[in-house]
Amino acid sequence: MKYDVVVIGAGLAGMTAALKSLIEGRRVVVIAAGENTLYYASGSLDLYGGKENPWAAVKRLESERPDHPYALIGTALIEESFRFLMGELETVCPYQENSGENVWVPTSLGGFRPSYLLPNGQFPAVSLKKKKVLVVGFSSYRDFNSRLVASGMVSRGCEARAIDLDLHYDKINCNSIDLAYYFDDHWPDLIKSLQETAKDVDCLAFPAVLGLNNFLDIHQNLQDALGRPVIEIPTLPPSVPGIRLSRAMLARIQQQGAEVIKGFPVISTRVSDDICLGVYIDTPGHPRYVEGDSFILATGGILGGGIVVSEKSVDEKVFGVPVEVPVNENQEYPYARCGLKANKRLQPLDKDRKVLYRNVFCAGRILGGYDPDLEHDGAGAAIATGYKAALEAGRGDS
Ligand SMILES: Cc1cc2nc3c(=O)[nH]c(=O)nc-3n(C[C@H](O)[C@H](O)[C@H](O)COP(=O)(O)OP(=O)(O)OC[C@H]3O[C@@H](n4cnc5c(N)ncnc54)[C@H](O)[C@@H]3O)c2cc1C
Numbered sequence: 208m209k210y211d212v213v214v215i216g217a218g219l220a221g222m223t224a225a226l227k228s229l230i231e232g233r234r235v236v237v238i239a240a241g242e243n244t245l246y247y248a249s250g251s252l253d254l255y256g257g258k259e260n261p262w263a264a265v266k267r268l269e270s271e272r273p274d275h276p277y278a279l280i281g282t283a284l285i286e287e288s289f290r291f292l293m294g295e296l297e298t299v300c301p302y303q304e305n306s307g308e309n310v311w312v313p314t315s316l317g318g319f320r321p322s323y324l325l326p327n328g329q330f331p332a333v334s335l336k337k338k339k340v341l342v343v344g345f346s347s348y349r350d351f352n353s354r355l356v357a358s359g360m361v362s363r364g365c366e367a368r369a370i371d372l373d374l375h376y377d378k379i380n381c382n383s384i385d386l387a388y389y390f391d392d393h394w395p396d397l398i399k400s401l402q403e404t405a406k407d408v409d410c411l412a413f414p415a416v417l418g419l420n421n422f423l424d425i426h427q428n429l430q431d432a433l434g435r436p437v438i439e440i441p442t443l444p445p446s447v448p449g450i451r452l453s454r455a456m457l458a459r460i461q462q463q464g465a466e467v468i469k470g471f472p473v474i475s476t477r478v479s480d481d482i483c484l485g486v487y488i489d490t491p492g493h494p495r496y497v498e499g500d501s502f503i504l505a506t507g508g509i510l511g512g513g514i515v516v517s518e519k520s521v522d523e524k525v526f527g528v529p530v531e532v533p534v535n536e537n538q539e540y541p542y543a544r545c546g547l548k549a550n551k552r553l554q555p556l557d558k559d560r561k562v563l564y565r566n567v568f569c570a571g572r573i574l575g576g577y578d579p580d581l582e583h584d585g586a587g588a589a590i591a592t593g594y595k596a597a598l599e600a601g602r603g604d605s
Contacts, residue, residue: 218243220571221505223593250448317359546575
């Protein structure tokens with residue numbers, strides 16, 4: 208069977224691309240070697256930067272950094288891509304409305320980080336000011352220090368204090384996923400343990416582990432029973448809010464009728480001049496060949512597996528597109544900024560800026576020209592380029 212769109216990679220970029228292609232009525236296959244970097248991320252979606260208005264900063268990139276993925280796409284389409292994804296997630300993994308500014312979110316290390324769109328349950332620090340917050344930790348969960356988080360909140364003007372609960376749970380040193388599954392079934396225990404203490408506070412802050420399968424109901428039920436807002440604070444990886452988002456998107460993609468091939472990487476391609484005809488997947492026994500009209504390359508950066516760094520070279524392995532590794536003024540290589548060069552249609556370019564494959568479109572962290580760790584634009588760039596890649600894939604190689 209020949210697909211209209213073959214999406215390689217199931218991270219935020221590939222999944223946004225797949226969803227948009229499906230909504231446009233295309234036959235879609237998603238091929239993913241494995242999980243994605245949402246497993247590390249906070250679940251909140253960054254647009255750009257910190258204190259400055261993010262949209263003004265994004266607009267400036269168009270003239271100041273023309274190779275930045277946002278500059279390739281333009282502000283109007285970035286806004287459209289966010290609206291599209293929020294609409295898709297509305298019932299399965301809802302995000303809160305944003306006023307157009309960044310918000311500062313408490314972290315599990317007692318600090319605050321800027322972000323743009325928060326999932327239900329995560330609160331901006333400003334809304335906690337002068338509030339009595341009870342930070343609830345769990346003695347078997349060492350990745351969240353309730354006292355550290357409370358002292359960070361105090362430094363931001365809250366009256367926070369901390370307690371740790373002993374769960375009837377036999378795993379010592381559990382991680383966030385263990386706890387999230389535990390609370391899927393045992394969330395009512397929290398009501399029993401906290402009903403009295405909750406009466407003296409304005410809200411309760413937990414590590415973001417309150418369920419994986421039933422998290423929307425659990426959050427609502429806890430708020431109703433305790434009579435107070437319940438906040439989730441993103442934890443160290445693995446990130447439960449990131450996993451919720453990833454699962455919700457994948458489920459929606461399957462529901463819309465895409466084929467999903469997960470667990471096997473794309474290892475090579477079949478091309479004719481500047482057109483890709485198909486890709487080979489490393490399936491057990493014999494590679495599987497998948498044909499398509501358009502291909503979306505969304506295999507991530509170094510962490511996602513899309514860019515492979517060895518002693519001798521930095522490579523993109525699926526299409527062999529050259530990876531640009533910038534050198535800064537100190538003759539250092541800021542690896543976070545390395546990635547593929549693309550034109551405004553997101554087609555990959557060679558060193559002379561010539562289009563390599565007309566029906567291949569790149570999206571997400573595989574693109575160069577930006578540094579999500581410093582700029583806080585990882586999710587935004589993945590969503591916007593994934594969306595744009597889907598539009599371009601729909602237009603084909605014309
Ligand atoms: C530690 C950490 C924390 C972060 N926190 C935040 C945050 O709080 N907010 C925010 O906005 N952003 C955050 N980011 C950035 C953001 O999460 C990423 O930039 C974004 O999710 C990247 O998405 P992606 O789809 O491009 O790539 P990835 O998520 O890397 O997905 C790549 C996909 O491609 C697959 N793949 C790779 N090679 C192949 C192959 N050969 N064949 C088939 N499939 C393949 C992988 O298995 C995976 O499914 C964080 C990033 C990290 C690393």
